[in-house]
Amino acid sequence: MTQETAIKTVTVDLGDRTYPILIRRNLLETTGALIAAQVPGSRVVIITDETVADLHLGTLQTSLRAAAIEYDTLTVPAGEKTKRFEIFERLVDDILALRLERGDAVLALGGGVVGDLSGFVSGVVRRGMKFIQVPTTLLSQVDSSVGGKTGINSRHGKNLIGVFHQPSLVVADTAILDTLSDREFRAGYAEVAKYGLINDAPFFTWLEDNHSAIFAGGEERDEAVAHSCRAKAAVVAADEREAGQRALLNLGHTFGHALEGAVAYDSARLVHGEGVSIGMVMAFEFSARLNLCAPEDAVRVENHLKTVGLPTRISQIPGQLPPLETFMDLIAQDKKVSRGQLTFILARGIGQSFQEKAVDPAPLRDFLEEQLAQ
Amino acid sequence: MTQETAIKTVTVDLGDRTYPILIRRNLLETTGALIAAQVPGSRVVIITDETVADLHLGTLQTSLRAAAIEYDTLTVPAGEKTKRFEIFERLVDDILALRLERGDAVLALGGGVVGDLSGFVSGVVRRGMKFIQVPTTLLSQVDSSVGGKTGINSRHGKNLIGVFHQPSLVVADTAILDTLSDREFRAGYAEVAKYGLINDAPFFTWLEDNHSAIFAGGEERDEAVAHSCRAKAAVVAADEREAGQRALLNLGHTFGHALEGAVAYDSARLVHGEGVSIGMVMAFEFSARLNLCAPEDAVRVENHLKTVGLPTRISQIPGQLPPLETFMDLIAQDKKVSRGQLTFILARGIGQSFQEKAVDPAPLRDFLEEQLAQ
Numbered sequence: 001m002t003q004e005t006a007i008k009t010v011t012v013d014l015g016d017r018t019y020p021i022l023i024r025r026n027l028l029e030t031t032g033a034l035i036a037a038q039v040p041g042s043r044v045v046i047i048t049d050e051t052v053a054d055l056h057l058g059t060l061q062t063s064l065r066a067a068a069i070e071y072d073t074l075t076v077p078a079g080e081k082t083k084r085f086e087i088f089e090r091l092v093d094d095i096l097a098l099r100l101e102r103g104d105a106v107l108a109l110g111g112g113v114v115g116d117l118s119g120f121v122s123g124v125v126r127r128g129m130k131f132i133q134v135p136t137t138l139l140s141q142v143d144s145s146v147g148g149k150t151g152i153n154s155r156h157g158k159n160l161i162g163v164f165h166q167p168s169l170v171v172a173d174t175a176i177l178d179t180l181s182d183r184e185f186r187a188g189y190a191e192v193a194k195y196g197l198i199n200d201a202p203f204f205t206w207l208e209d210n211h212s213a214i215f216a217g218g219e220e221r222d223e224a225v226a227h228s229c230r231a232k233a234a235v236v237a238a239d240e241r242e243a244g245q246r247a248l249l250n251l252g253h254t255f256g257h258a259l260e261g262a263v264a265y266d267s268a269r270l271v272h273g274e275g276v277s278i279g280m281v282m283a284f285e286f287s288a289r290l291n292l293c294a295p296e297d298a299v300r301v302e303n304h305l306k307t308v309g310l311p312t313r314i315s316q317i318p319g320q321l322p323p324l325e326t327f328m329d330l331i332a333q334d335k336k337v338s339r340g341q342l343t344f345i346l347a348r349g350i351g352q353s354f355q356e357k358a359v360d361p362a363p364l365r366d367f368l369e370e371q372l373a374q
Numbered sequence: 375m376t377q378e379t380a381i382k383t384v385t386v387d388l389g390d391r392t393y394p395i396l397i398r399r400n401l402l403e404t405t406g407a408l409i410a411a412q413v414p415g416s417r418v419v420i421i422t423d424e425t426v427a428d429l430h431l432g433t434l435q436t437s438l439r440a441a442a443i444e445y446d447t448l449t450v451p452a453g454e455k456t457k458r459f460e461i462f463e464r465l466v467d468d469i470l471a472l473r474l475e476r477g478d479a480v481l482a483l484g485g486g487v488v489g490d491l492s493g494f495v496s497g498v499v500r501r502g503m504k505f506i507q508v509p510t511t512l513l514s515q516v517d518s519s520v521g522g523k524t525g526i527n528s529r530h531g532k533n534l535i536g537v538f539h540q541p542s543l544v545v546a547d548t549a550i551l552d553t554l555s556d557r558e559f560r561a562g563y564a565e566v567a568k569y570g571l572i573n574d575a576p577f578f579t580w581l582e583d584n585h586s587a588i589f590a591g592g593e594e595r596d597e598a599v600a601h602s603c604r605a606k607a608a609v610v611a612a613d614e615r616e617a618g619q620r621a622l623l624n625l626g627h628t629f630g631h632a633l634e635g636a637v638a639y640d641s642a643r644l645v646h647g648e649g650v651s652i653g654m655v656m657a658f659e660f661s662a663r664l665n666l667c668a669p670e671d672a673v674r675v676e677n678h679l680k681t682v683g684l685p686t687r688i689s690q691i692p693g694q695l696p697p698l699e700t701f702m703d704l705i706a707q708d709k710k711v712s713r714g715q716l717t718f719i720l721a722r723g724i725g726q727s728f729q730e731k732a733v734d735p736a737p738l739r740d741f742l743e744e745q746l747a748q
Contacts, residue, residue: 085463089459089463092528092535093528093529093530096528096530096531096534096535097530099530120498123537124494124498124535124536124537125534125535126534126535127523127524127525127533127536127537127538128537128538149501150501151501154466154467154470155467156467156470156471157470160470160499160500161466161470161498161499161500162498162501163497163498163501163502163537164501164502
């Protein structure tokens, strides 16, 4: 791909909080100019992690200097443990010490951890600063860059503390994804596939036909990112605060979160996208079990995820797993539980997902028991 | 006043976040029923301070039990020092440990400190729980109960960390105000007078005629609270995020904050409302100095505030004050400063305030010097 390829723009339509997501290879080197156009006059504080800083911080800083944007940089350790209160407090204090104002911007350069943490920080300093995201993983480009969810973890669970805070600009450089490991790229791909499974069967078919070019970094990759952002943006615009339709985005996530909890969020054993991959297959199989969807659809979902190298079965998770009752508890603790009822996203077919607010625990338990025994 | 007096309702109109403020004597004892009607099905976690708990917690808990509302209670120390990160973190963790859900409510029983802290807590647990305010001071009934500002203090300044988070219901029991000290009641009254001075000259005249009944607890008190909430609600509805018109609510506050800063927020020397009282007189005198308003208006403002016993001059603040340059620094640090420019709310007369975004530092310095020398 050359730089001459046009920038793809996805507009997230949220009234006076509407913002653009700009997508193309090698956009990082023009981020300064994009900020100058979109968030004029702002000072910037970059938040990044040590791993990403080594690879991409220099390019970003050069582009900010070229656009005459004043900036400071705060670096946090890489990894999920960074999403905690102590680091949150330190960043808030550091930004206040820099005397940044409400019109200045926090820029998150990194994956989901940096994005979620920085978004929360920017949402509370002076009751809300501007926020710019430069997501560096496929997962954060297609998922956390849309929707305004921010947060940190608690000893009671993941992402339990945070705010909804929309960015002013998202710059998704798809060439950055060349630096990801295959495993990390695949994990993000699970969320791309999810958008097809929720409500867009033609997109799922397109993915079945084009996944190789997406992995290889062709223009199909840009298209997959743009299509995913557009899909999420449509859902978020209809339901910013997750009252209803937005819940569909949790397809595969209730099972997936339970699996992540079961391995104590040990990313050596299971990363989020892998949990979602297995979780989506489970959601379709459970739907088939309840006679909601054809068993062939569940098979087709599993086949595609397998083809790109994603795990699709609990048995593929290395190491010992906890017993059935622990899984049932983990599911009951999911933050989407409402007034004690088990809520799941189920499907009537590929592209035909829906929210079921009162799942019967008895068949769920039987289903889980079988899955664990496989 | 008897209980038979009708409840006054002020509706804060914010689209899907619209909420009512209910005002009357002895409303605390029916708070449970009001919550059951307005926020049905929610569990409640009360946050209060030790002083308020002694006086009013029992009445509230009885009313919740009468309405069959499940509740827990978290108590914090009284005083401004409670608005800090450590207590914020502890409350968030306590609420997560109670396994409350998004549809459950945090109820703030207390003054501004409890309200600001609890509002921030409710705004970040699970990215936003429901929030109910039962303000127990005149200041919090007429000011912090409207507008959704929440927050804690930082070593860099007051209220620098927080979110905008609207309550679902505010219950303002005006009989609770009988338990305030005269000094605390008067301090709240400064904000009541402010609403007249901003854009409502007839209300200021009404206050000049009716202040005795307001202080004595007559129905005029309910009317003054309702009128103030209505005034603030109108401004907030027009400008929820403080982009423009809402800035008018800062009349007297830039000077006032500087004075509070000058005594290091020592409430034995100066409480917020007293700072606002002196600050409003300064804003009118400075406006007269700039030939923006008639000197008689500044005199009239001072006379009324004096009549109710509020301080109106810097010289009334006990103890040593810092030199002029410190004041200039404190003013420059105010969080309403935008891109380095000095912004003040000035007036063309009583009820004719406006925002001046580029105040010339030279006459300001001269004016402050004189005020300090008085």
